[in-house]
Structure formats: C-alpha cells, structure tokens
Amino acid sequence: NAGVTQTPKFQVLKTGQSMTLQCAQDMNHNSMYWYRQDPGMGLRLIYYSASEGTTDKGEVPNGYNVSRLNKREFSLRLESAAPSQTSVYFCASTNTGLQERQYFGPGTRLLVL
C-alpha cells in the first residue's frame, strides 16, 4: 500500500495563478483532510471530507476550495494564489473520523511569489 500520496511535491506560483493539489489514499478510508503548516503555528485544518460526497470547512478555509472526487481522492484548489498561502500542505485520512489516528501524505511545499 502506498498510503497517502500527494502531488506535486513542490510548486512555485506567481500571485494570482491557480493550481490544484492532488491527494489520494489507498486504505479505503472514509474521511480525508487538508492542512497547512506554517512556522510556529502548528497544522491548521483547511477543509475536510467526512465521507464521499461531503465536504466541510475547517479552521482556515478562505482562499481554498476542495473536491472529494471519489472515496480515494480529495483535491485542494487555490483559485487565485496569494503570498499568504505560501506554506506546506498536508493531506491526511482516517477510517471513521477524528477519534482515530490520522495518516498523512508527504506534503506539498508551495511558494507564492
């Protein structure tokens, strides 16, 4: 099993450009999450999907959209990137919800100039 995979690993964008971060898991998990991690801030939840077909906002959703394409895939889209969105983005999944451990992908490092 690959676990949780993310693409791309690195990306540089100019302000105003758009891009989609991809995430996939092969553990048949129901719930998937997108976090961002900034120095001194800890991980913060952007959006999550408790099950296929549902998505909900987390702590810091502004400037992002998500799509739960199917049970395996959960993408994060930046429609108009801003320098404040420079961060490391982690996707995670769990089987039944937040009471369980989360399995994280390797992360996407994004720099917005």
Place this chain on the structure above:
Amino acid sequence: RKEVEQDPGPFNVPEGATVAFNCTYSNSASQSFFWYRQDCRKEPKLLMSVYSSGNEDGRFTAQLNRASQYISLLIRDSKLSDSATYLCVVNANDMRFGAGTRLTVKP
C-alpha cells in the same frame, strides 16, 4: 490564546537523558489526545495516543490530566533517533495541533 500550547524548545539533551514535554489545551470538551512525531521536512506520524489512565510504550510514557487540561510526554534513555519535533494533538470537534516541541539528542 492558542487552543493547544507547547513549549517550542529546542530541547538539547545528551544520549541517555530523560526529557519531558508538556502541552496544555483550552477546550474542556476535548475527547481524544495524541502525540505525533515529525521529522524535519517530513509528514507527522502518530507516536502514541494518550489515555486517561496514562500509558506507556517502551521508553515513552504519556499522561493526561483532564482537570488541569494538561498532557505530557516523557522519553527515557533518549536515543539519537529520537531527534524530531513532537506535536501535541487534541480532538474536540476537530483536530487541533500544537506548534510542536523540537528535540535534539546529542552524542
């Protein structure tokens, strides 16, 4: 005030030392608690869950004090491979992560 607070460190200790990390949380409705480990430029990985009665996994001991809203992690006989950032994670309606405590174990 942050929902989950940790001493950022860094903690620099010699091999074989015992080191303790503390974490406080503000949401009294929090239901589950975890310690994650994160190596430099890598993803977080679960180290251990934290149970009300306290729990131990080898050299690692986790304690929870609900009354004081406090969690601790004790590492005994530190190894070089323990060098990492340790994240305190608290779950109420969603997972809240501390900013992490950085540990460096030196020879």
